[in-house]
Structures are given as structure tokens and as C-alpha cells.
Amino acid sequence: MTASRLTALLFIVSTLLGSSHAARSAGCGKSLPAQQPAGQTYQTAFTQSKGTSPSRTYRIHIPSNYDENTAVPLIFSFHGHAQTSKCQEELSQFSNEAFNPNAFAVYPQGIDGTDGESSWQGAPYAKSGVNDTGYVQDMINHFNDIYCIETTQIYAAGKSNGGGFCGTLACDSSLSKQIAAFAPVSGAFYVPGSSSDACAPTTIALTCNAGRSPIPIIEFHGSADTTVPYGGGGSHDQCLPTIPHWVREWSTRDGYGLTNKTTNLYNNQVQKYEYASGSAFGTVTHYLTQGLGHAWPSTSPNSDNSAGTYFNATPLIMQFFGSHTL
Ligand SMILES: *[C@@H]1O[C@H](CO)[C@@H](O)[C@H](O)[C@H]1NC(C)=O
Numbered sequence: 001m002t003a004s005r006l007t008a009l010l011f012i013v014s015t016l017l018g019s020s021h022a023a024r025s026a027g028c029g030k031s032l033p034a035q036q037p038a039g040q041t042y043q044t045a046f047t048q049s050k051g052t053s054p055s056r057t058y059r060i061h062i063p064s065n066y067d068e069n070t071a072v073p074l075i076f077s078f079h080g081h082a083q084t085s086k087c088q089e090e091l092s093q094f095s096n097e098a099f100n101p102n103a104f105a106v107y108p109q110g111i112d113g114t115d116g117e118s119s120w121q122g123a124p125y126a127k128s129g130v131n132d133t134g135y136v137q138d139m140i141n142h143f144n145d146i147y148c149i150e151t152t153q154i155y156a157a158g159k160s161n162g163g164g165f166c167g168t169l170a171c172d173s174s175l176s177k178q179i180a181a182f183a184p185v186s187g188a189f190y191v192p193g194s195s196s197d198a199c200a201p202t203t204i205a206l207t208c209n210a211g212r213s214p215i216p217i218i219e220f221h222g223s224a225d226t227t228v229p230y231g232g233g234g235s236h237d238q239c240l241p242t243i244p245h246w247v248r249e250w251s252t253r254d255g256y257g258l259t260n261k262t263t264n265l266y267n268n269q270v271q272k273y274e275y276a277s278g279s280a281f282g283t284v285t286h287y288l289t290q291g292l293g294h295a296w297p298s299t300s301p302n303s304d305n306s307a308g309t310y311f312n313a314t315p316l317i318m319q320f321f322g323s324h325t326l
């Protein structure tokens with residue numbers, strides 16, 4: 001074979017390999033809905049197909065450079081307990097095009113729980129029968145239908161109860177196969193059916209029904225979090241695992257074992273723990289920030305933290321999402 005033929009063959013093989021993972025949604029080629037200009041956030045009501053609470057809302061930010069013929073990623077960002085989709089947009093900054101120039105950012109709104117405050121499925125205060133995983137499934141189907149989405153690059157991030165819900169989605173047999181990577185921040189990983197009295201946070205069994213393996217996870221937590229303590233424990237009559245236990249269980253479930261590479265950052269004020277080796281290195285990653293409370297890490301003050309901290313979590317999440325596709 002001549003060199004030019006070999007080059008041509010390699011090109012075809014690499015093109016096939018590259019495109020075998022890409023998947024454009026049915027919305028490619030369709031114009032944006034008239035009331036939804038690119039570069040803006042749009043809030044809308046949404047009717048869930050099944051479930052006890054079919055009437056929902058979400059906010060969606062459409063990238064300024066949106067082109068109906070170019071498939072782009074989509075990022076869900078779930079708010080915390082008693083919060084709103086609008087607060088979550090401001091907190092997580094996925095509509096900030098300095099952080100996220102290309103992907104759709106979606107901020108769904110939770111249904112009021114047993115305490116009258118907005119919440120997500122899996123938390124002790126969520127109303128039983130609310131099918132939030134079904135809501136996410138319906139939104140994915142809807143977005144794929146009307147926008148040009150790269151369906152191998154749908155992601156989920158969330159704060160606190162919204163971070164816990166990322167864990168619920170990662171352990172759902174179906175959604176875990178549609179969402180490429182998960183980024184809980186200060187996640188409240190309640191163990192359904194557990195009790196606060198007999199809570200053993202370092203060893204409590206964490207059941208999971210993920211539909212694929214490995215699942216990429218990046219978690220951020222503050223050592224001074226008093227709402228979802230790093231060391232876990234009883235909360236709202238249920239048991240929260242320690243964050244290291246939750247992270248290590250993911251590494252084990254993903255097949256990487258317990259060993260991590262620890263990197264000290266910012267004068268030892270931030271620890272980065274990365275699991276797995278070789279090309280999978282860092283597929284499970286955890287950032288611990290010393291002295292930080294129940295906050296989305298940000299160098300500038302935000303609604304969680306009036307002082308700001310050492311780094312911005314959002315660009316790290318974007319980088320992590322960018323290196324993991326289905
Ligand atoms: C939740 O909704 C999904 C999608 O509509 C459906 O497949 C699932 O059966 C529902 N779960 C429950 C418990 O109703």
C-alpha cells in the first residue's frame with residue numbers, strides 16, 4: 001500500500017471511530033422556536049407526560065452562537081432544597097458564556113416537598129410519588145426533539161439536594177445511560193429508607209442501579225459544611241454518608257478501587273482526589289475545600305458564600321464534562 005493510500009485509510013478509520021460516538025438529535029435542522037432567541041434565558045411551563053405532578057417549569061439558556069445544524073451539549077443544573085431555578089442559574093453560572101460558550105444550560109424547577117419547600121426525588125422531604133426522573137426523561141426527549149443536541153453529551157450538575165439528585169440520576173438504570181457525566185456540589189446523598197438513629201456514615205450501604213459502568217463523577221464539598229456535613233450523619237430523620245465514603249463507593253462501582261492520587265492546591269487549602277489510572281485517570285474526582293461551608297465554589301461572592309473561595313467550580317466542571325462523552 002502506498003503512503004497516501006495508508007493516510008487515506010487511517011483518515012477513514014479515525015473518522016468512523018470519531019463519528020461512531022456522535023449522535024445528533026432529531027431537532028437538528030429545525031429553527032429555534034420564535035419566542036426563544038439565541039443568547040438568552042427563557043422560562044417556560046412544561047407538562048410532564050406521567051406522574052402525580054405533571055405541571056412543571058424550567059429555565060433554558062440558548063448559546064449565542066447556536067446554529068441549528070451544529071449539535072451541541074446540554075447541561076442540567078439542579079437547585080438545592082427550598083431554592084429556585086433562577087437562583088441556580090445565578091449560582092452555577094452555566095449561562096455565563098465566559099464559562100460555557102457552546103452548550104445549552106437547563107435549570108429545572110423542583111416540586112414543593114412535604115415541608116412546602118421545593119425539592120428533588122430521593123430526599124426525605126420530597127413528596128412521595130413525584131417522578132423527577134420521569135421529568136428529566138421528558139425534558140431530554142423534548143429538547144432532543146426541538147434543538148440540535150449532541151446526545152452523547154448531556155450532563156447533570158446540581159447543588160445540595162440537587163447534587164443528591166445527580167446521584168439519583170447516576171443510579172437510575174435508564175437516565176445513567178443518557179447522561180454522560182455528573183457533577184454534584186455539596187451533594188446531599190440521602191440513603192432512602194435509612195434512619196438517623198442507626199446512622200453509620202462511613203459504612204452505610206449505598207445501593208445503586210446504574211445502567212452502565214464506568215460513570216464519570218466529580219464532587220465538590222467544603223469541610224465546614226454544616227447543612228450536608230463532610231462527615232455525614234443523621235439529617236431529616238435519614239442517614240447521610242461521609243463524602244469520602246460516597247466518592248469511594250463510586251470509584252469501586254466504576255471498577256477503579258480505593259486508591260486515589262491526592263493533589264494539594266492553594267497552600268493545602270484544597271485537596272483534589274483522583275481515582276483510576278491510565279486513560280481513565282480522574283473519571284472519579286473529588287475536591288475538598290478546607291473551611292468552606294455549604295457553597296458552590298466561586299472566587300467571587302455568590303448567594304452561598306459572601307467571601308468567595310480559592311477557585312471556580314464551574315470551569316472545572318466544564319472541563320470534566322468536555323472530556324467525558326457517552
Ligand atoms: C417515571 O416516569 C418515567 C418516564 O415517564 C416512567 O418510565 C417511570 O415508570 C415513572 N416512574 C414511576 C415510579 O412512576
Ligand SMILES: *[C@@H]1O[C@H](CO)[C@@H](O)[C@H](O)[C@H]1NC(C)=O
Nearest residue numbers: 244247248259260261262273
Ligand atoms: C486518598 O488517599 C490518601 C492516601 O492513601 C488517603 O489518606 C485519603 O483518605 C484518600 N482520600 C479519599 C477521599 O479517598
